[in-house]
Amino acid sequence: MAQEHKLEIFRGLVKFKSNISKIWGVLIFLSLITSIEVVLGIIRPSALVETSVLGMHLLNWIFIILTLVKAYYIAWDFMHLRDEKPALRRTIVWTPIFLVSYLMFILLFEGSYIHEVYKEGFVKWNF
Helix, strand or coil: CCCCCCCEECCCCEECCCHHHHHHHHHHHHHHHHHHHHHHHHHCCHHHHHCEECCEEHHHHHHHHHHHHHHHHHHHHHCCHHHCCHHHHHHHHHHHHHHHHHHHHHHHHHHHHHHHHHHHHCCCCCC
């Protein structure tokens, strides 16, 4: 017998009666997050653009966090990670989060170094 799909999201906080209604609920959730990103990208509030956290604008951090939330939720629900064993879930979820964090760390520090070289010490290329 085929395994039944769970008709709930957010760890059982929202329950649906059928797969079709669950798909609509997921669509609304992902569309809401995407619309928040688009509105923030169009408006670009000065408080978020002028505030820096760890060398990057707060608005960029919000974009990264919302994108990771969408990616995590898609993997959790559509790739059925919620039905897997905890060790496999942690391996699949935490490995990319660690690698993305490491990549962001490298890009931020190397980017700030290159910016400082061009800003203060760059005269011309010496080939």
